[in-house]
Amino acid sequence: MSRQIISPLPGIFYRKPGPGKDPYINEGDTVSAGQTIGLVEIMKQFSEVRAEFDGVLEKFEVDDFGVVNPGDVIALTS
Structure with missing residues (x-):
């Protein structure tokens, strides 16, 4: 069963800590x-x-x- 990671607030989602950096995960x-x-x-x-939760990141739902x-x-x- 999948568990959801939910956005706490409105805005723009970034997978990286900054330009030219590797994604967090x-x-x-x-x-x-x-x-x-x-x-x-x-x-x-x-x-x-x-x-x-501990687990495996299956899929990002947001680009x-x-x-x-x-x-x-x-x-x-x-």
Whole structure:
């Protein structure tokens, strides 16, 4: 059964900590509870999006630079 990682607020989702940097995590990677999987930016304020459970990141539901709203599913883990 998949578990959802939800956006805490509205903004733009980023999979990388900055231009030219590697993504925080890729699909198929193992993820730990509390691990950052991306950032949501709103008005130049960046908030980390963290996994709530240990597992494997199955799929991102939002593209890099995609618009998210509070409660949107960003990724699925198993």
